[in-house]
Amino acid sequence: MSQAIQIYDTTLRDGTQGEGVSFTVAAKLRVAEKLDQFGIDYIEGGWPGSNPRDLAFFEEAKKLKLHHAKIAAFGSTRRASLPAEEDPQLKLLLEADTPVVTIFGKTWLLHITEILRTTAEENLKMIEDSVRFLTENGREVIYDAEHFFDGYCDDPDYALQTLEAAKRGGAINLTLCDTNGGKLVSEVEAIVGKVCAHFPDTLVGVHCHNDSGLGVAVSLAGIDAGATLVQGTMNGVGERNGNANLTTIIPNLVLKMKREMNCKSQLSKLRDLSLFVDEMANRSHDMKAPFVGASAFAHKGGVHADAAAKVKESYEHIEPELVGNRTRVLVSDMSGRSSVMMKAKEVGVDLDAHPDELREFLGKLKELEYKGYEYEAADASFKLLLNRYLNGKKDDVELIGYRVMVGHQTAMNRTVSEATVQLKVGDEIHHTVAESNGPVGALDAALRKAIAPVFPEISEVELIDFKVRILDSQHGTDAIIRVQIESTDGKEIWGTVGASDNIIEATWEALIDSVEYKILLHSEGK
Structure with missing residues (x-):
């Protein structure tokens, strides 16, 4: 049986290097607790000494009551020609008081000679001395071999020597980093396989970036080749194009590759975790994200929706519920009878009692879409429309x-x-x-x-998003404008839509639908 895979999350360190990503100390602590609850094995909290926020996080993290995850502090090897015990950065790593320390060292001779301005021999000593110093002070050390794949392609013998130095120092894992995200799947798979063969009794990990759009693919290839630890970030946040996305890697490992891991039992909470991390980072969630995005199991075309209604797996590669997601039917002018019936059932309206009116309603729906209305993200407006048109429900x-x-x-x-x-x-x-x-x-x-x-229940409603889109912009100020609003009462979130050549009128339509929907929810006891 293959060895269980360990998940190493670096959202709170490497992830924060991404453009537009920032966590307060309080947010970092909450994310760490959520990652632990999900079953993540290692949580990299930051780089002590790089900024006051990370120092504050490590101080507060000591108070966390984690059930499984180990917090890791991140840093680099000692400076050239400076004893490890005198290196200020290594001292800060010890002061962070984490059970695990991850340090990176140079693999690529180009970096050693041109950036560190030292020798290949001294670099090997820097790696071994630093790992040994931390290990002798009671820390588990994970060694990140920076630019490993570039270094290996340049000089494979020396690249392996750097890993041997880390192993001599006592590293529990040798993680191979595709730091600039430039390697292809075949390259990573071949090189990881050679490293695993060279170190048969040592755990190997992979740390990949998404610069070529392959962060997830090369990470999975590394696991296939023998790595047993994978590093990444939630939602793929990180420097440049981001890190390998754990919300995609984890379900692929569990559901497609049948690998064991501690967080397997929590897989149905993956979407909630993904949404939570984005909320803490004050980011909009990626609707198109595989597995966890709102569009991941959404069907718009009538043929697709009809097929999915009859045999779900015909157009869905997994059961959405396995990752905490759900099937969605998008109503548009592409919709047929099956799509509308599925969507109606989804929002709680039974169309079986209205077979004759359904054809007429489809025509009305297509007419509204032609005028600029769009119901894909406006479930509340769609339900109200159904009630008005088919049930004769009058507005309150x-x-x-x-x-x-x-x-x-x-x-x-x-x-x-x-x-x-x-x-x-x-x-x-x-x-x-x-x-x-x-x-x-x-x-x-x-x-x-x-x-x-x-209707005092209206006081519970809060507008959380307001979007304006100009349709047919060539008509200038006479163009049709679509307004979409998201509202919440603290328990549910719903979307409404309005369209007009006047932005205030379009806004009014979306606003009045929002309050009408809340009144409907209240009457239904929700």
Whole structure:
């Protein structure tokens, strides 16, 4: 039986080198706890001494009650011609007080002579001395062989000597790094195989980047060739094009390659973990991400949706639930009868009772799509449309009129918007006024103010995203505008849509659908 694979997560160190990625200390601690709960084996927390945030993290991390994962501090080998015990950076690694220390050293002679400005012999001593110093001070040491594949291609004998130096020092794992992400699958597989053959009694790992779009592929090839540890980041964040993506690597290892690992039992929580890490990093989630993206199991074409409805595996390579995802049907002008019926069932509307009206509804849907509406990310608007069209459900709120004014107050150096809304709720007329920085905020505030006395549940609703897209931009200011809004009540998230050649009207349509949907949820007891 093949050896279990260990997962080494470097989101909190290497991942933070990615453009637009940043974690507060509190966020790093929360992510570390989530990674531990998921069953990750090693969590690289940062580089002590590189910045105050990492020092603060290691201090606070001592208080974490982790159940499985080991925290690793990251650093480099000692400086040339400086004893390991006197190297300030190695001292900081010890002060981080982590059970594991990962240090990187040079493999490529180009780096040794031109960047470190030292000799090949001294570099070998730097590696061995540094690993031994940390090991003798009670640390497990993982050795990251930087630019290993470039170095191996340049001088394979010397590249292997660097690994031998780390092994003599006491490293528990020799991780081969494709630091610039430039190697192909066949190259990585061949070289990892040779290293594993050269060190039959030593654990080998791989650390790959995505510069050639192959970060996941070369990592899996490394495992196939004999590596038993894989490094990467959640959602593939990292410097340049990012690190190998663990949210893709892990399910491939478990579901496709049938490899054992500690986090296997937690695989159904993978999507939640992916979303959580993005939330902590204040990033938008990648809808197209394999396995965990919202679009990973989404079907739009009528033929695909129909086939997936009959035999799911015909268009889905795994059961989405295995990674915490779900099948989605996207309703568009490409949709056929099967797509709409599946989508209706997904949002809780039974179309079996309306066979005659369905054809007419399909025509109406295609007409709306032609006018600029799009329901792929607007499940709430779609459900409301179904209820209005097929069930004859009347809206709870009837618009009488609204007016939005935008003005600039020079004396106060500010722009302010004012919205007036007149609505009929039941038998009563509600007329309200609200101000905000922008017209959308003012319109939203006036709408809420008008209906909250009758539907107090509206106070729970918060707008979390607002997107505007101009359709047919060649028409300039007369172009159709689509507005899509995401709302939440703290329990559910829903999307609504509006379309018009007037941005305020399109916004109103999306806003009123948002509150109508919340009223519907409340009436259904959700």
